[in-house]
Amino acid sequence: MRKSNTQQLSNILRDFIKDNNLEPKLKERDLINAWDTLLGKAIASYTKNIYIKDKTLYVTLSSPVVKSELMMMKGELLTQLNQEVGEKVITSIVFR
DSSP: OOOOOOOOHHHHHHHHHHHTTOHHHHHHHHHHHHHHHHHHHHHHTTEEEEEEETTEEEEEESOHHHHHHHHHTHHHHHHHHHHHHTSOOOSEEEEO
């Protein structure tokens, strides 16, 4: 008779992510993906490039009007994006 050494795949993946310190990068990816969800398709259509470096979210926009509007909402956006992923992933936002 064989010994049963089965584990759930979700537990194996969770352990792998923790062991390889991938959680911060996955949270960053979740935050970037939340941009479209929180701001909607209209704003997302003006977003050219978005990335995170050193806890700063960099967003390149194709419309100066949208950039101006988002700059006025920067603090609120920062809070909402971090809340969406459940922890403080970014500390500032730079619009370009």
